[in-house]
Amino acid sequence: MEEIYSKIKLLSEKYKDYTAKNLSDLVKIKSLSTQEKEVQLKLKQQMEEAGFDEVKIDGLGNVIGRIGHGKKILAFDGHMDTVDLGQMNNWDFDPLGGEIKDGFVHGRGSVDQEGGPASFVTAGRILKELGFNKDLTIYFVGSVMEEDCDGLCWKYIIEEDKIIPDFVISTEPTNLNIYRGHRGRMEIHVHFYGVSSHGSAPERGKNAIYMASKTALEIEKLNERLAFDEFLGKGSVTISEIISGSPSLCAVADYARIHLDRRLTWGETKESAVAEIEELIKGLNAKVEVLNYSEVAYTGLEYGMEKYYPTWKMEESHEVVQIGVNAYKNLFGSNPKVDKWTFSTNGIMTCGTYKIPTIGFGPGNEVLAHAPNEKVPVNDLVIASAFYAAFAYELAE
DSSP states (O other), X not given: OHHHHHHHHHHHHHXXXXXXXXXXXXXXXXXXXXXXXXXXXXXXXXHHHTTOSEEEEOTTOOEEEEEOOOXXXXXXXXXXXXXXXXXXXXXXXXXXXXXXXXXXXXXXXXXXTTXXXXXXXXXXXXXXXXXXXXXXXXXXXXXXXXXXXXXXXHHHHHHTSOOOOSEEEEOSOOTTOEEOEEOEEEEEEEEEEOBOOBXXXXXXXXXXXXXXXXXXXXXXXXXXXOOEETTTXXXXXXXXXXXXXXXXXXXXXXXXXXXXXXXXXXXXXXXXXXXXXXXXXXXXXXXXXXXXXXEEOTTSOEEEEESEXXXXXXXXXXXXXXXXXXXXXXXXXXXXXXXXXXXXXXXXXXXXXXXXXXXXXXXXXXXXXXXXXXXXXXXXXXXXXXXXXXXXXXXXX
């Protein structure tokens, strides 16, 4: 195995410019959620040129490359959609330029999160070059619509494509640490129904904005007493939008709605989060709604799910975490940091919903996700491509 690890490291270095160029080509293609077609065709081409055994695009638009045909199944996931560019005057360089300069690939999606897929394409090329023939099937997934709805792509892959991995590695940015979980989240609306009256006689009506405002103050207090987990931290809730309606601006508001961003720590569930809000609106003419997502993918398929993204974590002693730690140690001679994401990933579906052992390892620093001046070190891409190839060998052993 020592010889294999040496070869993997040599090849990942040898293909340094190749990996950076592949990422640069992906970054140059704007790929918002539901608009990923062109970037997916480019990724498919890159996988084919790397010598993958099979590459296809599924009904939702995910690119799925395969190497091997063993009984055990490993999947690498990296979403190919990005957020928009934001205010252009906040950027010091062209966000769609894909410039390779000063040891970085620059541009939107370089960190979040096309750097992961660029690295796993190289890992696939390395595995093919080394003649990888273990009892393992490896899927390399360039997934869609994650920025709009985490996990939707994997719901489709598992339920419609019928691909059910034994292990999953998310290639979201981890600063080259091994991540083993993150808080869940959900999106909630609370609707308040009042009674309108003429604005000159508000006492005749029942103001829905006042109902919403009083509840908002209770939600602020609720945030302070939510559950805490030693690894994942505290649950949180915040109001991100309030809207109201009335028959006229000379009338009492008869409707109001607040939008809640609820982050769920270990032990908190959809049911427990809804129950907490229902307790706050007791006695009011109000209702709680967990939102749904449904959009048309670039393939023309409409698909959706509830906007509940379950919390997940792997114990540090779990096989999938330890395989990752060993692969890293055998490659680089040091222990990786084992930690968690602050944001949400497709792990909410693979592990949170389907209980498939999942870890994260990806190039780039997550603080640059969704931020201007996003860029990823080329050296991170090299290390990630080596790690992905080494993990496949370590798992197969």
